[in-house]
Amino acid sequence: MKRTIIEKLLIALAAVAAIAVTIFFTIEDEPPVPHSVPAPASIDDLDEAGFIAYMPGLDDPEFGTIDDLNLKTDDRVLVLHVNEMVYGFPLLHMSGAGEHVVNCSLDGSAISVVHCNEAGVSRVFTGDADTPRLDLSQAGLFRNELRLVLSGEEYQMTDKSIPLEDVQFTEITWSEFKSEYPGGMVYKWPAWD
Incomplete structure (x- = not known):
């Protein structure tokens, strides 16, 4: 018995539909990432923790004058x-891999400046008066937003429950910065060895 082309197409479509239904019902949904998860205790624990892009923040950055930078x-x-x-942080210098978190002490204040170029979001944090420097790190990108690690806990960058105080800042162009703050100090791009 010879089958017509239409019969062969119907059999093929039925087979494809059966495979699609089987795949659909056997794929398990991944559980959602919790709001806050423990971060690795040390760099040796990274493989066990399963972080994709865990990187420490840039500590004790170098600052220069407006004449030191070519933006x-x-x-x-x-x-x-x-x-x-007045301190300036060029967002261009905070948009590369491993450059999104800068931890520093500015005039005795522990400050962390964070920028996520994917989400177009920046935040600035400070700690208690007796904190010499914040130990904020980045833990990769999740849902198109930078994740941060502080004291062993992981947070989305925009999470309001991060236990640090937000610091007010403005964002302007380099031209405006040079004009308005000629004596300002500017964060210099980290020199990678």
């Missing part, structure tokens, strides 16, 4: 006022 006039700069001093 485009429309490059964006995050501006912080700490006591009587």
Whole structure:
């Protein structure tokens, strides 16, 4: 008995439909990532923790004057006022792999500046008055947003429950920064060895 082309197509479609239904019902949904999970205790524990892009923040960054940097006039700069001093953080310098978190002490204040270029979001944090430096790290990208690690706990960058105080900042162009804050100090791009 010879089958017609239509019969062969119907059999093939039925087989494809059976395979699709089988796959659909056998794929298990991955559980959602919890709001906050323990981070690895040390760098040796990274494989066990399963972090994809866990990286420590950049600590004790170098600052220079506006004459030390060569940026485009429309490059964006995050501006912080700490006591009587103005600090600029070019977002271009915080957009590469491992460059999203900068931990520093500015005029005696422990400050962490965080930028997620994927989400277009920046935040600045400070700790208690007796904290010499914050130990904030990045833990990769989740749902198009940077995840942060603080004191062994992981948070989405925009999570309001991060146990640090937010610091007010503004964002302007490099041209505006040079004009408005000629004596300001500017975060220099980290020199990778």
